[in-house]
Amino acid sequence: MGLGFISGFLGVLVLFHAAYSTIQYRALLKITEEEFSGPPLNVVVELFIGLVICIxxxxxxxxxxxxxxxxxxxxxxxxLPDNLDFMIFNHRRKVFPLEMDMKLRQ
Amino acid sequence: MVTKTEETQLNNLENQVDNGGGGAWEYLTLLRKLKLRRSDKALKHGLSILNNPKLRSTLGPDEWTLYEQVAVAAMDCQHLDVAKDCTKALRKRFPESKRVGRLEAMLLEAKGSWELAEKAYTSLLEDSPLDQAIHKRRVAMAKAQGNISGAIEWLNKYLEIFMADHDAWRELAEIYVSLQMYKQAAFCYEELILSQPTVPLYHLAYADVLYTIGGLENLQTAKKYYASTIDLTGGKNTRALFGVCLCTSAIAQLVKGKSKEEKEGSQVQSLAAKVLEKEYKQKAPNKLPQLTTALKSLTLAS
Known part of the structure; x- marks a missing residue:
């Protein structure tokens, strides 16, 4: 339970970090005035690792x-369950009572 | 419904309780949950809890459920004084309860004073005419007195009102089977299959009834239902496997001469025979020769 929760938390953190890196990368591209074609390879790898951990x-x-x-x-x-609602009491137990001496003590 | 896992759990627990390993309360809870009738054990272990004030006080409000369970178990074992004491304790705690009233009437039933019990049930029904449990008790009472046709009549009346009660349908089916009224029983099982299509035991019982009626068409339908039982149980129901084999050989005898579509059927039964042989080899190797001769007599041996 604890291990699963921690790794899930870690996975979400990794995903957030990947998102943050992508945003930073785009900001950098804006400064250098290049086209954004896709996130860099290390971010993709990070994303994949985060996904696997989360799953x-x-x-x-x-x-x-x-x-x-x-x-x-x-x-x-x-x-099937014994049909207790239709239970009847005149059966062989009447002739062969249980050999037990039992009493309910109050 | 008792599944395989629950059955194993129950058997383990029963072993443990019988050998004094504790866990009596868990065992009794499981009995209630699975609605099983092991009255002697319920009585023995239930009483041992009730007679121990320390154990009893740990149960809290469940104590009264246990009183009820023990009372019914005691009636079933003809320990009427215990049943009476339990009912009295419950009556003291719940002076107005209908459920305790039913228990008192059941006690009268167990004593065999039918008229008094009937009177008690009638007065309870006047207060709450739609109490299913009491209606069912009346059916059971008719059955206990040997008045089977009366029981059928009550049960049919009951089912007109509460059509979705599958326990009652099953009871009716079983009564019809005991009277060898197979057509009516088949109808009840059809109803049961409709309401709970995933329970293999209803398919099996329906197939049994159809096979008993006989006739080519019924046999073919029976075979289909045996096959569906095998499908639902993954081939772990021995009775269904035997059923397929028997149906096939019976059909083959009926259509002898005018052979048609025989090849399709022969595969199912030879597969069933193979599974049977495998199961017997695994679980009861000394009975294997008996099985092979039986299958051979059905001309099914592989």
Missing amino acids: WAALTLPGKFLSIHPDSDENRIVS
Whole structure:
């Protein structure tokens, strides 16, 4: 949890830094009066690294993935609930009572 | 609905509780959540919590839920004095409650005094005519007295009002199956499949009913539903695998001579037979010869 959060924070910082560098680069281009064709290579690399860190953090931080396959162990229904609303009491337990001496003590 | 993971969790917890490893409250909570009927264990472990004032006070308001659970479990185990004490404790705490009223009526049911229970339910229904649980208790009471046709009548009346109650549809289907009224049961299962299409067990039960009715068309439909069960369970339902094999051989016997579209079917059943053989080899190797002879008798052995 802590690691994911820190790396996510770091990723966002890296992205901000890349944005800041691009703005600075454009300001520099304005002074030298050149056309802006694209950010420099080191900014692109920084952007990519930030993106990867952010994606990793976004995938790990919120928790585990749940299976959507109907036949996975989490989703595969192996038995239905006993219909307790329709439970009836005259069954063999009447003839074979539980061999337990139990009392509710108040 | 009990999924595979929950089943494993339950079994582990049950083992732990039975061997005195603690976790009784978690076990009872899981029983309630999964709506399972393990009354003897619920009674034993529930009482051990209730009789321990220290444990009981840690539960807070859940204490009363536990009283209710233990009361029902005690009725199921015919420990009527325990059930009576629990109900009394609840009545003392909630003097006006309908839910406790239902519990008292259930206690009368467990004692076998049907007329008194019927009277109690009727008076409860007068106060709240749309209480589903009480309507269901009346159905159960008719069933307990052996009055199956009465139970069907009540249940049909109930389902006219509460059509979305799939538990009631399932109960009706099971009653019809027990009376061998398969057409009506099939209708109920169709209803269930419509309301919960992703539950493989309804597909399976529907296919079982269709296979039992018999006839070429029904057998073909049954095979399709067995196949959809296999699809939904990823081939881990042995009954569905056997169902496909049986359906195929039954269909083959019916259409003997006028052979058409046989090749398509033969693939499904040979695949099912293969999976069955693999499963048996893994889990019960000593039963494998039995399986192979059975499959051979269906002319399915690969």
